[in-house]
Amino acid sequence: METRDRIVRSAAKLFLTRSYQSVGVVDLCAVADVRKGSFYHFFPSKAALAKAVVDLHAAELDRQLTAAGDDDPGARLYAVVDAVTVIQTGFEKRFGAVVGCPFGNLAAELSTTDAELREHVAGVFTRWEGTLAQACRHAAEHGVLRDGVDPDRLAHMILAQVQGLILLAKVTAAPAAEITAGLRTLLAATVREEA
Amino acid sequence: METRDRIVRSAAKLFLTRSYQSVGVVDLCAVADVRKGSFYHFFPSKAALAKAVVDLHAAELDRQLTAAGDDDPGARLYAVVDAVTVIQTGFEKRFGAVVGCPFGNLAAELSTTDAELREHVAGVFTRWEGTLAQACRHAAEHGVLRDGVDPDRLAHMILAQVQGLILLAKVTAAPAAEITAGLRTLLAATVREEA
Numbered sequence: 015m016e017t018r019d020r021i022v023r024s025a026a027k028l029f030l031t032r033s034y035q036s037v038g039v040v041d042l043c044a045v046a047d048v049r050k051g052s053f054y055h056f057f058p059s060k061a062a063l064a065k066a067v068v069d070l071h072a073a074e075l076d077r078q079l080t081a082a083g084d085d086d087p088g089a090r091l092y093a094v095v096d097a098v099t100v101i102q103t104g105f106e107k108r109f110g111a112v113v114g115c116p117f118g119n120l121a122a123e124l125s126t127t128d129a130e131l132r133e134h135v136a137g138v139f140t141r142w143e144g145t146l147a148q149a150c151r152h153a154a155e156h157g158v159l160r161d162g163v164d165p166d167r168l169a170h171m172i173l174a175q176v177q178g179l180i181l182l183a184k185v186t187a188a189p190a191a192e193i194t195a196g197l198r199t200l201l202a203a204t205v206r207e208e209a
Numbered sequence: 210m211e212t213r214d215r216i217v218r219s220a221a222k223l224f225l226t227r228s229y230q231s232v233g234v235v236d237l238c239a240v241a242d243v244r245k246g247s248f249y250h251f252f253p254s255k256a257a258l259a260k261a262v263v264d265l266h267a268a269e270l271d272r273q274l275t276a277a278g279d280d281d282p283g284a285r286l287y288a289v290v291d292a293v294t295v296i297q298t299g300f301e302k303r304f305g306a307v308v309g310c311p312f313g314n315l316a317a318e319l320s321t322t323d324a325e326l327r328e329h330v331a332g333v334f335t336r337w338e339g340t341l342a343q344a345c346r347h348a349a350e351h352g353v354l355r356d357g358v359d360p361d362r363l364a365h366m367i368l369a370q371v372q373g374l375i376l377l378a379k380v381t382a383a384p385a386a387e388i389t390a391g392l393r394t395l396l397a398a399t400v401r402e403e404a
Contacts, residue, residue, distance in 0.1 A: 035230030036322050113321055121380035122317030126308055127231050136381045160398070167394045170377070174391060177376050178369030185316035186331045196369060199362045203355070203398050 018056045021046045026067045030105065030113045034064060034123050064120065065134050071116040072138045074101065079145060087156040090149045091172075091205055095197040098176055102183075102190040112183040112190050115176070122181075143173050153205065163204045175200045213251045216241045221262045225300065225308045229259060229318050259315065260329050266311040267333045270296065274340060282351040283400055285344045286367075290392040293371055297378075297385040307378040307385050310371070317376075338368050348400065358399045370395045 015023070024046035028037045039060055043053050057063040078097035105113050113119075117138050125132040150165035150172075159165065179196040182188070210218070219241035223232045234255055238248050252258040273292035300308050308314075312333050320327040345360035345367075354360065374391040377383070 032322050033318050119317050121376055122314050123228050125379045127227050171394055174370055174373030174377055178373030181313055181316055181372050182369055184320045199366055
C-alpha cells in the first residue's frame with residue numbers, strides 16, 4: 015500500500031475507534047508505520063488528514079449507494095437502508111461494536127472547533143441528502159410515498175434518522191441490527207406498503 | 210454561586226461551545242475562576258466533572274419535558290418538540306449557533322474512549338426514551354397514532370430524529386428552527402391529523 019494511503023487508512027481506523035482529538039500525529043505515525051517527516055510531507059496538519067479520511071469514507075458511501083441502486087422507486091429508498099447496513103455491520107465486525115458514522119462523529123466533535131472541517135463534512139451531508147432527495151422525488155412521482163409526505167422533507171428525515179440511530183446504537187452499545195430495524199420503521203411510516 | 214456549581218456551569222458551556230477533549234482543566238479553572246486545588250477538591254478528574262455536566266443538562270431536560278407536559282395524548286407528543294425547541298433555541302441565542310445536544314455531543318465524542326461516561330450518557334438516553342415511550346403508548350391507547358405505528362418503535366424513532374436533526378443543524382450551520390420543523394414532519398407522518 016502506498017504511504018499516503020496507509021496514513022489515511024490508519025487515521026480512518028483510529029478516528030473511528032477512538033476520536034479525532036484523542037489521536038495524535040505520533041500515534042498516527044506509529045500505526046501507519048511512517049516517520050513524522052513523511053507524514054508532514056503528505057499532510058501539513060492533522061486537519062488536512064481528517065479531510066482525506068472524510069473523502070475516503072465518502073467514496074465508500076457513494077460505492078454502497080450505487081451498488082444498492084435500483085430502478086424501482088420504492089426499492090431505491092430501501093436500498094439506502096441496505097447501504098447503511100453494509101457499512102455499519104462492517105464496522106461492527108471489524109471493531110466489535112457500533113463506533114458511529116465517520117461523518118457524524120467528526121461533525122459532532124469538530125463543528126464547533128474547526129470551521130473548515132465542519133464545512134468539509136457538511137458538504138458530504140449535503141451531497142448525501144441530495145442523492146436521497148432524488149430517490150424520494152422519484153418515489154413521490156410514482157405515487158409510492160404516503161399521503162402528505164413531502165419528498166424533500168423525507169430526505170432530510172431519513173438522513174437525520176440514520177445519524178440519530180447510529181448515535182443511539184453507539185452510546186447504548188446496541189447491535190448494528192437496531193440501526194437497520196429503525197430505518198425500516200421510518201420507511202414503513204412514510205412509504206406505501208405495496209411499494 | 211457556589212464554587213462547585215460555578216465549575217459545572219463553566220464546563221457545560223465550554224464542552225458545548227468547543228468539545229470535551231479540547232477543554233483542559235486549566236481552561237476550566239480559568240473560566241470558573243477557581244484554583245486547581247479547589248477544582249480537584251470537587252472533581253477527582255475531568256471525567257467526573259463531565260458526569261456532573263450531564264446531570265445538570267438532564268435535570269434541565271426533565272424540567273422542560275415536565276413543563277411541556279399535557280394530558281391530551283396527541284399534545285403530549287408535540288410537547289416533546291416544544292421541550293427540544295426551548296433548549297435548542299436557548300443555546301442558539303446564547304452561543305450564536307446550534308452547538309449540538311449536550312448528551313449527543315458527549316455520546317459521539319466519548320463512547321469509544323470512556324466506558325463509564327458512555328454508560329452515564331446512555332442512562333440519560335434510556336430514561337428519555339422511557340418517558341417518550343410512555344407518551345407514545347398513551348397516544349396509542351387513545352387511537353392517536355397512525356395505523357401500523359408501534360409506540361415503542363416510535364419513541365426510539367423520535368429520540369433518534371431529535372439527535373439526527375440537531376447534529377445536521379450543527380454541522381450545516383442551520384438555524385434551530387430546522388430542528389423544530391423536522392420533528393413536526395416526523396410527528397405528522399406518525400400521529401393522526403385530528404390529534
